[in-house]
Amino acid sequence: MEESNSNVKVIIPPKKSFAKEWASDQKAFKGVPWGKAMMWIFLVSDTFVFSIFLISYMTVRFSTKAEWPNPSEVFGLHVGHYNVPLLLIAIMTFILITSSGTMALAVKYGYEKNRKMCGILMLATAVFGASFVGMQAFEWTKLISEGVRPWENPFGAPQFGAIFFMITGFHGTHVTIGVIFLFIMTRKVFRGDFDTGKRGFFTSQKSHYEAIEIMGLYWHFVDLVWVFIFAFFYLW
Amino acid sequence: MAADSYDDVAKSKDSIPALEVAPQDLYHAKSFWTKYIFCQDAKVIGIQYALTAAAIGMVGLVSSWLMRMQIAFPGLIPMDAAAYYQLVTMHGMIMVVYLLTALFLGGFGNFLIPLMVGARDMVFPYVNMVSYWVFFLAVLILAASYFVPGGPTGAGWTLYPPQAITSGTPGGDGLGIVLMLVSLAVFVIGFTMGGLNYVITVLQARTRGMTLMRLPLTVWGIFTATVLALFAFPALFVAGIMMTLDNMLGTSFFMPAIVEFGERLSYDGGSPILFQHLFWFFGHPEVYIVALPAFGIVSDLISVHARKNIFGYRMMVWAIVIIGGLSFIVWAHHMYVAGMNPWFGFFFATTTLIIAVPTAIKVYNWVLTLWRGNIKLTLPMLFSIAFIITFVNGGLTGLFLGNVAVDVPLSDTYFVVAHFHMVMGIAPVLVILGSIYHWFPLITGRFLNERLGRIHFWVTFIGSYSIYFPMHYLGFMGVTRRYFEVFEGDAFTYSITGINQFITVAALITGAAQFLFFYNIIVSSKLGKKAGKNPWKACSLEWQTPDVPPTHGNFGKDLPVVYRWAYDYSVPGSDNDYITQDTPPSAVANAKAEQT
Secondary structure, eight states: OOOGGGGSOOOOOOOOOHHHHHHSBSOSSTTOOHHHHHHHHHHHHHHHHHHHHHHHHHHHHHHOOSOOOOHHHHTOEEETTEEETTHHHHHHHHHHHHHHHHHHHHHHHHHTTOHHHHHHHHHHHHHHHHHHHHHHHHHHHHHHHTTOOSSOOTTSOHHHHHHHHHHHHHHHHHHHHHHHHHHHHHHHHHHTHHHHTOBOTTTOOBOOTHHHHHHHHHHHHHHHHHHHHIIIIIOO | OOGGGSHHHHTOSSOOOOOOSOOOOOOOOOSHIIIIISOOOHHHHHHHHHHHHHHHHHHHHHHHHHHHHHHHSTTTSOOOHHHHHHHHHHHHHIIIIIIIIIIIIIIIIHHHHHHHHTOSSOSOHHHHHHHHHHHHHHHHHHHHGGGSTTOSOOSOTTOOTTGGGSTTSTTSSSSHHHHHHHHHHHHHHHHHHHHHHHHHHHHHOOOTTOBGGGSOHHHHHHHHHHHHHHHHHHHHHHHHHHHHHHHHTOOOSSOOSOEETTEEOSOOSOOHHHHHHHHHHHHHHHHHHHHHHHHHHHHHHHHHHTTSOOTTHHHHHHHHHHHHHHGGGOGGGGOGGGOOOHHHHHHHHHHHHHHHHHHHHHHHHHHHHHTTOOOOOOHHHHHHHHHHHHHHHHHHHHHHHHSHHHHHHHTTBHHHHHHHHIIIIIHHHHHHHHHHHHHHHHHHSBOOOHHHHHHHHHHHHHHHHHHHHHHHHHHHTTOBTTOSOOOOSSSSOTHHHHHHHHHHHHHHHHHHHHHHHHHHHHHHHHHSOBOOSOTTOOOSGGGGOSSSSOOTTSSTTSOOOOOSOSOOBSOTTOSSSBOOTTOOGGGGTTOOOOOO
16 A cells, blocks of 8 residues: 655644643644553553552551561571671662663663664663562572462461562563563664664564663663562561 | 645645654555454454454353243253352353453454544554454453363352352362453453553544544543553452462462361461452443443444434543543442441442433433434434433432442342343443444445344344343342342242243343344345445544445545544535535535534
8 A cells, every 4th residue: 555645744743731732633642652652551551550469468468467577587688697687679679770770871872873882771771680580589589498488488477478479470570571672672772673674573663762762661660660569568 | 733834735725734643654464364363454353353252242142041041940951050150150251341341442442443533553553463362362261161170160250259269169169260360361461452552542643633522432432441441450450360379379368267168278367358349440440441432332323323413522522531530439339238437338329429420411412412313213323222221221220229228238139130231231232233233334335134133123122121120120029139049939929930031031032133133244244235435424534434344554545634523414504414524624615514
């Protein structure tokens, strides 16, 4: 099919008030690419998923009769003679938030079409993310070896283990998916797909540096969720 | 935006907004597989959704037949209580989620949204295609639960724990409940992919001139329902995950300390009420996920077939949006008997009754659209009128059940069954049927058979009233729902047996009429009367495609430009009694249409 209007210049109209933009034709979010808008709506939906996880956690924490374990003891690490509370979690949080910084820089260099810097920063983000998942695996292993199971644990309420494995598992899955896509995107950046507009293998759509920003939105969201999990599960 | 800054529109006398949406890069299928199976064309995906939903919906229909046989003529079809509960459960879940939700959003949404907003396709056709196949997988998982040891779950469609995952419930200690929960989770994942597409297509991919307030109400209904679904399904998803863990790993999210057959189970300290909250946080918006597309579609059908603009368009749009918003803060009216603080009951009763206001606005506007319209009693119009009547009926009993004091005695009786079947069973199904008669000429280029259609309509309409109207009386008499056998004698009067037998006969006939409808669809798609272009003389964009049925890319060489709303019927001074959305003002200079 011939597309006659492919020669027409697409414009982004000047910024107007919220109401005027929504009352206008074609786009409610002016100048926002489809993929970016879609990621935002998805993230709102995903926010509901994690909110419900956390609300369920709080409800169950109140409904159980057994004593809730003290997270700073359970998640402590022995360093020499000292028992440092939440040491591993602090490192994990630091790494994940650092990865958000590298991600943001990757987006910046992406839009500047600086392929090399963008690729390096994407790779760094992916490696940070992978190390986060690795440390989470270590944490899981440690707790499992101490006898924590989804249905019971030696520290108190059985829901503690259940919630821990479920929420960190679900968040870890999000991080893992993110890491996989980060590696894929890193390869695309280094290969120059975003400069040449190479078509995607599955979608057959042209690649564009917007994809990095969309990836970034997801990654920042996963980090933000971790902050809430950290606050409500580990610190409370 | 002035038109003269753009070459292609500079010659036009009518001012045309500048192009903000880049032309879409469509994937053109080359092989049979990518053209018909893993197709990326939203219209084909919509039909795939609709056919799959109809196929699993037939299982739900036959389930209801078997249930009714057991209630009216116990022993005629051999079944035990477990089998009966499995039928109840699967009927409910299939009809609500896999038939109505999938058909309205997946089926109608995919087919109509790109056509009606003037887009070539959904914004991400590939994701859309995956969405259908994930939905298909969910249906397969659901169907698989019939073939596992112990059969499908019999926990009731609400799946309340603890009973849903204890061994006394059919499928509760086997794979039945697990497959149900997994299927729902997969459905949510699949739906999310599709739903994001529908939302972004409406928000970001409209054609030039198509403002939100020029969208046909069909699009508004489907769009708002999709937004509801994106925010409500997470609750079901999470609840499903937690119940699966309770069942398979022995966690205690929803399970309190419990004794079964004299033996204390290992569960301890969970909250069954939490599941009810999560379920109904999904479940109540789900009612409107089914109802809002019906509201939107019926507005368009009434307007087209009464040759009159929809009364109070803006009011209709805001009513849809407000109903959607309110639907998130009424969920606990399903839980009055679960034991809750009276203040919460008061709050939820109030919010529930407030929903009656925008809903009543909609009903008044439909009736006022009909008032002094040029009503053509075509099949879509008959179904639309039937919808209004049925919806008012079902809505009024909703006012009874929304009040705590009235709900408590009526809870779990046939009154509730009658209410929700009227309001979210029959009413949306009538719209679906009417809209299939309406859009079938667009999908296949042929009309459905009129004579069969009229038989189908009258049997369905009178039949469904024969089924559900007497159920109100059963409810007042205190007949409890979900009972395997209803005994005559001490508890109930003689008359309920007669009523139940009447209902069952009506249900068998009404169900059979739907098979007549399927026959009509199959035969008419090949042999029906040719419809030609725009047979109903409708204004909205889906009828203005150069090819009928529309081909891949929908609008041929150029996307249409929209100058008006979708309801310019019977405009004084116009040559035709309708002015299509893409008619420029200069072409209808004499028409006294208010520019909207």
